Amino acid sequence: MDLLRFITCGSVDDGKSTLIGRLLYDSKSILADQLEAIERATKGRDDGTVDLALLTDGLRSEREQGITIDVAYRYFQTPKRKFIIVDAPGHIQYTRNMVTGASNCQLAIVLIDARQGVVEQTRRHSLIASLLGIPHIVVAVNKMDLVGHSQNVFSDICIQYAELARNLNVSQVTYIPISALNGDNVVDRSTTMPWYDGLTLLDHLETIEVDEVASADAGAAGRFPVQYVIRPQTSELHDYRGYAGKITSGLFRTGDSITVLPSGETSTIDAIEIAGQHLTEATAPQSVVLHLATDVDISRGDLLVRSDGLPLTSQTVEAMLCWMDTKELRVGSKYVLQVGTARTRCSVREIVHQLNVNTYEKIEGVESLALNDLARVVLRTAQPVSFDPYQQNRATGGAILIDETSNVTVGALMLVGEA
Template identity: 50%
Template sequence: MATTTSPTKTVLRLATAGSVDDGKSTLVGRLLYDSKSVLADQFDAVERVSRDRGLASADLALLTDGLRSEREQGITIDVAYRYFATAERSFILADCPGHVQYTRNTVTGASTADVIVLLVDARKGVQEQTRRHLAVASLLRVPHVVVVVNKIDLVDFDEATYDRVAAEVLAVATSLGLTDVTTIPVSALDGDNVVESSARTPWYDGPSVLSFLETLEPAGEPHSEPLRFPVQLVIRPQAAGGDEHRDYRGYAGQVASGLVRPGDAVTVLPSGRTSTVAGIDTADGELDVAFAPQSVTLRLTDDVDISRGDLIVTSRSVPAVTQDVEGTVAWLADHRLAGRTKVLLKHGTRTVQAMVTEIKGRLDLDAATLEPADSLELNDIGHVTLRLASPIAAEEYLHARAGGSFLLVDAQDGTTLAAGMVGDALLATATV
């Protein structure tokens, strides 16, 4: 019997970022602790470590530090995913590191985020990493940005200091094309305006960080976009079990965007062949409808030649296929990227050989301009063109995050070299 699941989203995905020592780990720890998302034995362990360090109270930053060696150094360098919930909603939090050399992790954490929570030290204002993280938020089209002006207690809760830092941040954000930016004065160490509003900032009448996140609406629900279904596996049972099993042909994958129902007309790319959805299968039975990000198996009414890497889309909205891609990349490798470099391009479940034919420029974070460049170094954000050995269904990232994102991969060792976005996102963000 077919079942139907409502595509109601109850989870908010957020990524935290900030410069070194801005108090990001303390903020995350405070969110976890004050929202009662910390187990008793976890907190006991944090108290023991804190006492060993001679601290008078529990260092909540330890709740987010992943490895013992990192704790001993007093820094956090990994991207840690945390899960917590309140009465209002559930959260998936990507805790990204603050060091410049780990900007690649921020790209990873922000790539699927509904909101990025960016910390700024009230005493220091905008730093290099502040600009870099705001640029990443703009390029990845993160729907919302919350700037936490932290350590407000160390400036005696001074309203003028907060106003100056907030204005500085908003000026940078505006220059990068960000429009949905909210600033909140916070003391993560003491908990002011983290979960509960603080009486020590009477001049601030806005929400706390958590209450704001609880009411924030994610922009652009994936199921409201056209169907995009990258095929991961073609299922053809070989075991005996009856004619109905021997004739079975299903196409397994995860719905990247949109909805699909039996009877829908679909097109397979890059071939352009058309068919109709005959059924939607899961381990728990058939479905009347599937939506992003469900993993399902589609059956079609026609015997179409489909393999891993193909893309099944709604026939009402068929993207163009191309072997020439222009886009923005965040270069994540230690070695330099130069023109004529051969790479692998991974788009959805499809991987093709590619060549970087031209590097058109690099983003100057201080001036928010695109400067001439013939190469990219670690953590550079640049505009490039690529020539592919076989076509992909590339869409503008501005309009389709799933269909417009790609990775560049080293063909020799399989390491990720860059995260990319199809289109002129960088040209639109920066002034040439």
């Protein structure tokens, strides 16, 4: 049974948590004690209904305010497929949480309130989903019950979003009218919208081809960031130097020629070990210990790659940035750049342009960025950095900026190439 990982996003109060609760409730994926807990929490409501949003809004502050603050993960399965749901906060203050939640997703559900249409956060979250390489978007027009289940309202929103999507790197957009509160077209087909003849949301999630939405790194070249150097020296049989880590993409076999980056040293794989067992080959996302045929100077942060598919290595890197700190980023500011297990100091050489989240216009001449701003930047690093363009390989194309003084992650990066 295959797995689909998707994120729900959109503006605050568009009904993301309620939608997830409805998916879990109507697909009978809620444990009895969970259902009893939310029934107790909503006991005494005037309409006698159960607040399904409480299945995902677990923090006390979320329940008090009625909004999602942190990213919530939920797991369920049907006879056809397993699912991991990422519930992203809709409030603009927590856009950075959406970036981290969406980074490994294969599909995005963008909720739109039928009364409000396309708003700023709709555009912002759609842009971020596009930048993160999520190829498929489902536009779920929610709260159709509050607009009289109007086909005209639904059609107008589809037209609005289609104009937006033309500026995005998205291969497919699917539109579904729903009412998460009442369950219309979520798991069961609605009887109140006979004019809609497409799939329900769950039917679409169950039948979309996973191969079409697979992560860009699934068939990429072999990449192995070194996490730890193992030197047991417990006996003659266990006196070796091994390199532990997780294969982030591709395939490694014994006998493969490998290159160590950024040094450029070469060797061959002598053995591949998992829990004391030796294998002839290993693939992503296995965690392994690699043994090399020759002694090479390798430490944590180095990247082992197959020599037949080298990544880029440079000290000047261009990237798309989502700024995640309340303190402004300015040209010339210094941070720590982390790509995989590698860390190096860097400075912001240039803000090439900032993206206007409403018009997707490129604004040039910008000298600083504020919280949640999206921009293309050029970084100069103290040491060479090895990476792949994000659209080719998420594993080695994603990076973060870390504040040197507080050790707080202040920026999420999608690496584009050499500047």
